[in-house]
Amino acid sequence: QSALTQPASVSGSPGQSITISCTGTSSDVGFYNYVSWYQQHPGKAPKLMIYDVSNRPSGVSNRFSGSKSDNTASLTISGLQAEDEADYYCSSFTRRSTPIFGGGTKLTVL
Amino acid sequence: EVQLLESGGDLAQPGGSLRLSCAASGFTFTNYALSWVRQAPGKGLEWVSAISGSGGSTYYADSVKGRFTISRDNSKNTLYLQMNSLRAEDTAIYFCAKDNSWGGNAAMVYDYWGQGTLVTVSS
Numbered sequence: 001q002s003a004l005t006q007p008a009s010v011s012g013s014p015g016q017s018i019t020i021s022c023t024g025t026s027s028d029v030g031f032y033n034y035v036s037w038y039q040q041h042p043g044k045a046p047k048l049m050i051y052d053v054s055n056r057p058s059g060v061s062n063r064f065s066g067s068k069s070d071n072t073a074s075l076t077i078s079g080l081q082a083e084d085e086a087d088y089y090c091s092s093f094t095r096r097s098t099p100i101f102g103g104g105t106k107l108t109v110l
Numbered sequence: 111e112v113q114l115l116e117s118g119g120d121l122a123q124p125g126g127s128l129r130l131s132c133a134a135s136g137f138t139f140t141n142y143a144l145s146w147v148r149q150a151p152g153k154g155l156e157w158v159s160a161i162s163g164s165g166g167s168t169y170y171a172d173s174v175k176g177r178f179t180i181s182r183d184n185s186k187n188t189l190y191l192q193m194n195s196l197r198a199e200d201t202a203i204y205f206c207a208k209d210n211s212w213g214g215n216a217a218m219v220y221d222y223w224g225q226g227t228l229v230t231v232s233s
Contacts (some may be wrong), residue, residue: 003154036219038155045205045223046147046155052194057210071221079186091219098169099218101147104154 004102022090030071034093112136119227132206143209143216148202165213
């Protein structure tokens with residue numbers, strides 16, 4: 001099973017908004033509303049930012065939001081800050097009852 | 111405070127075995143499924159295996175099925191991963207991750223992660 005498709009990199013200036021896409025298939029992203037997003041800073045463990053497409057865990061800034069349309073999910077970060085610079089991974093539950101991750105997107109804050 | 115502390119990572123030869131452990135604290139251990147997720151050097155995340163809160167249900171990625179075994183000791187609040195027939199492509203940091211869904215079923219969404227333990231497979 002191939003990884004979900006994410007852009008390798010995105011960039012934005014402080015204060016701007018960016019969106020990271022995550023494309024799957026009708027057997028994962030398109031079938032379930034169980035898409036999650038993780039942030040990972042270099043040398044650190046991943047951190048859950050969004051779950052069930054658009055829910056934010058307690059403590060995560062409301063600058064982070066998620067959505068989904070058909071087989072593609074999206075993570076939007078508004079009001080970009082320097083601390084947002086990190087790798088971002090999407091994940092989806094699949095019809096095989098296992099999760100699958102995206103290949104990751106490196107966010108650069110210019 | 112939830113804490114997950116992995117151990118057991120080491121250098122192993124191809125075809126060899128290793129056993130990883132993850133000591134958990136700060137939550138009711140039996141109420142949550144747990145998973146192992148790995149990350150090869152410079153690469154992305156790859157889900158490896160999951161186990162329900164009771165230990166009665168286990169799940170594996172195709173890449174490790176038949177070689178790795180996940181288990182848990184609920185009396186010791188510890189998760190394990192027995193890794194046999196190791197291959198070079200198993201080289202990675204292995205993270206222990208806690209499910210965010212109370213009840214023990216594996217939702218496979220992870221709200222807490224350990225810092226990882228490095229497994230290197232090389233001759």
